[in-house]
Amino acid sequence: MIFLKYQRKRILKRKPNYKIIATFFVAIILVIVTITSLVKGSFSSNVTGSLKQPLYAVGGGINRIKRTPAKFFSDLANFMKNADRVEKLERENSELKRDLLKMQKEKNTQASLLELQNSLNYYKLDDENRYITAGTVAKNDGLYYESFVISAGKNAGVVKDSVVINEKGVIGIVYEVDQKYSKVITLIDSKTSVGFSLNKNPNDKGVISHNISLPEKLKSNSKEFLVGYLFNSEADVIQGDSISTSGLGIYPGGLPIGEVDEVRYDKNKSIKYIKIRPFVDYSMIDDVIVIPPRNLR
Numbered sequence: 001m002i003f004l005k006y007q008r009k010r011i012l013k014r015k016p017n018y019k020i021i022a023t024f025f026v027a028i029i030l031v032i033v034t035i036t037s038l039v040k041g042s043f044s045s046n047v048t049g050s051l052k053q054p055l056y057a058v059g060g061g062i063n064r065i066k067r068t069p070a071k072f073f074s075d076l077a078n079f080m081k082n083a084d085r086v087e088k089l090e091r092e093n094s095e096l097k098r099d100l101l102k103m104q105k106e107k108n109t110q111a112s113l114l115e116l117q118n119s120l121n122y123y124k125l126d127d128e129n130r131y132i133t134a135g136t137v138a139k140n141d142g143l144y145y146e147s148f149v150i151s152a153g154k155n156a157g158v159v160k161d162s163v164v165i166n167e168k169g170v171i172g173i174v175y176e177v178d179q180k181y182s183k184v185i186t187l188i189d190s191k192t193s194v195g196f197s198l199n200k201n202p203n204d205k206g207v208i209s210h211n212i213s214l215p216e217k218l219k220s221n222s223k224e225f226l227v228g229y230l231f232n233s234e235a236d237v238i239q240g241d242s243i244s245t246s247g248l249g250i251y252p253g254g255l256p257i258g259e260v261d262e263v264r265y266d267k268n269k270s271i272k273y274i275k276i277r278p279f280v281d282y283s284m285i286d287d288v289i290v291i292p293p294r295n296l297r
Helices: 002-013 018-122
Strands: 132-139 147-150 163-165 170-177 182-186 193-198 205-209 226-230 242-245 256-266 271-278 287-291
Touching: none
Parallel strands: none
Antiparallel strands: 132 147, 132 287, 147 182, 163 170, 163 287, 170 182, 193 205, 193 242, 205 226, 226 271, 242 256, 256 271
């Protein structure tokens, strides 16, 4: 009994053997290292493979988050730049269209003026009788040009009673004159009248007027026709004959008026009436020439 107590005390008083403990831990570490080295390849590849996908996904998401605002603003900048470019191209296109229309209008005007000048072969101008070109800027209500305004007035040398023509023939006369504009009344207006003669026989003359008493068969509300009568009731006139200004009154002679459409003879009055289809289209008048009136003094 005494021996056991002694042994017990001896064991309790024995110091720990650190070498054994160290050796144990070293052995454990070696085992762990060995096992790790054996499974390192497969473990590492499995761990890396399993981690790569979520890491790449997160990284890609972060990268996209970083790229998206930059790409948005870049696209926005490109859009705005392209929008400005489109707007600029549209403006240039509109300007080119305007220039083209202007050039076409000038070309048409030049062609019209050339025809107008050619029409002056009917009327020989001298140095004193200079002509003025102008365009229409306004007209009366309705389809036909009974009266209209031209873009030339006193400043351009236009005077009242000037004769207005185009490439087809006589249109009318200047009724009122302002500084920059003038009012024209045409042959289909009731206030106008003009002397005419037959082209095939200039000695056969007459007057076109809306204030004459017509036979019922010649009366018409249409503005497509003019009406008149011949001084010589026996004058040889038939449908299709052409007529021009006679030179009586303010209109110079030789300006084309129109073509005879119908002839009627009034036995009671011994007057030969004619209905004339004018050469001028009174539903469409653009450029005109203004000729100074004849000096009747």
